[in-house]
Amino acid sequence: MATNSLPDPRPAFVPPVTIDDIRAAHARISDQIVRTPTFISRTLSELTGATVYLKFENLQFTAAYKERGALNTLLQLPAGTPGVIAASAGNHAQGLAYHAHRLGIPATIVMPTNTPTVKVTQTEGHRATVVLHGDTFDAAYAHARELETERGLTFVHPFDDIRVIAGQGTVAIEMLADVPAIDMLITPIGGGGLISGMATVARAADKAIEVIGVEAELFPSMYNRINGTNMPCAGDTLAEGIAVKEPGGITSTMVAELVDDIVLVSERSLEEAVSLLLQIEKTVVEGAGAAGLAALLQHPERFRGKTVGVVLCGGNIDTRLLANVLLRDLARSGRLARLRIRLQDQPGALFNVARIFDQQRVNIIEIYHQRVFTTLPAKGLITDIECETRDRAHLDRLMTALNEAGYEASPVELA
Template sequence: MADMLTLEAFEEASEKVKEVTLETKLVESPYLCAATGNRVWLKPENMQRTGAYKLRGAYYKISKLSQDELDRGVITASAGNHAQGVAYAATHAGARSIVVMPTTTPLIKVERTKGYGAEVILHGDVFDEAGEYAQKLAEEQGLTYIPPFNDETVATGQGTIGMEIVQELPLVDTILVPVGGGGLSCGIATFAKLYNPKIRVIGVEPAGAPSLTAALEAGHAVKLPSANTIADGTAVLEVGDRVLPYLKENLDDVLLVEDDELVVSFLDMVENHKMIVENSGLLSVAAAKQLPADGRRVACVLSGGNMDVITMSSVVQYGLIQRSRVFTVSVLLPDRPGSLVRVASVIAEHNGNVIKLKHNQFVTTNRNAAVELRVTIEAYGPEHRQEIIDALSEAGFNPELPSFREAN
């Protein structure tokens, strides 16, 4: 659309979305400043109403509909943040909304979407199947389909984040933006270049779903054979073809982040900022550590914070293991009274905290010769872990480190 993705449109969208959004002021991160050698601010859209930035684009898109289109209602397909954004925006505009979600969508997301006023239909095992069904219903019932990212009006709404960043931090050098389908990065990058071409905008993709990287290499949108990443909100097989030209023109670079880096970043956010940020929203934080340490002013967009408790628990556990703050050792010892106490005493003397024990008497046919003891220990970090392992070795227990799968 020719009248979208202009400074005038961004200004209009910025005023419009204020009707439903919360103010998410930049938060400077002393931890990331020290870790990266730059000045780093966080744009906490995880604290946004509905828990993600998606409300911006959905509301601006719906605000541009005619009264007739509003009366007929809107429809979309989503398994998460976009679903809640459309549901909230439609209800606020007094319009009926239908959201088609895959049957695999967690119940909490289904209930939240319903809670914002949408009628939820579960269809298909994956997003693509839900999307096709939503398009079919839109044609049959005369509903307006609200795209999650491949739409200039939606991208303009998302770009209001960029306007807010420069209003608070006029001298920003670099903006890091998570990339899935490309709507968020399109909006922010296009606004930034119109406002000040010197601002570098860098897209960040999960290494397991690099749809934009593939498109830039091919020169056109291509469909990945699969997407394998814990950053489910950005696990998009194909970047939007309508936003891709803007990304080619306005995005300065694209960085890739491995899942292991997201796990560590989640722990960093929880411990240093007391914030829950979903894996996709952490892409910008993880990528900040890839930038040159030259004192630049960096804004990281935290795109969302909708994460279920089970996933949180798993990510925290893996994060602690990666940081060597939880580890498991396997030792062989005689099946005699006092053996377990000796092991526990060595660990206690070196300030290790035992959090789990597994005693296997059947590791050999001769129990008197040896039984296996697996001890899961909490430590301060890599050096403390090694200190405990060395102490167990010196005490004659010959500790081994089983794999995580074996240990659990």
């Protein structure tokens, strides 16, 4: 039976990047990048209820997938190009600098003046000229576009460029070739280049593959753009590699058409994911690189029963920050604790407490006495004892023993 229906007023979506573009990019760059492995994680699969495959892009030479898009762009520049320029304080800077040097193309990278020295040094180590300008990325970006015109350089955008998107999409080409059973791709979103390329590959597959994006709760820029929300984008996130305030124009259009859903993850989930990947998979990832696993941990019901491909998109994390993340995870799991105990200021008080720790086989790491800056009476004192236990149950047994011995003891909790 015929039905009357109004025509769809929206123009048909014409993808700016096609599967053929991504296949061509893969053929173009495949002999000059690392063919990173995709391995199943049986432990993470048991933990999350999904079948979890990890793509180890943190094993690229510059420890991030960004090399792919940068190289694909560089290989398509006209002969005699005087040089390239970018604004970046992260993985894009290093990927572009590394491959530009390999290809004999001068590279200039504009970074904010507050960029950590180690990132400046690493980029200069790839023979790029680093220009420090402005206090923010926006200021550095504006200056890079000025230098582009003044010096006749070619600007290479970190995500809003069809050549870059095609290059990033090669990650999915390899994942699905290695593991055809994958029926869901979980991908971090910053500016949207990686997920735009990967979603293009997924839509060209001969079966249905869901594409789920992940953003940090502190920087839900693409989520806002797609869903029409206005949540703030600000804060100190562990996932600095995807801390983008404004997603790209090209990528926003592609995400709106090709991506099934975007989920947000907390800082605590990001920290837990970084720690688990080091403990279980013995691999170092940065906060953005752990975002996919963070989504699995925080939203298990969304992924349970699926065969998921997760991109560990980068491994460039400051070693001191990594140490803090690992120690905080130990504290949250009960294996490391700081206990605040009220004592009387008299001989043997600390000895008697320490004896309880010995009886419970708990290792004391540090002891802090506080006699002056306290609201206790003059004969009272506060002692903070940092200690190491086997697990949360072991810590609970220690707390019970202290309470039964008449001590006021409480854990100093993390935020």
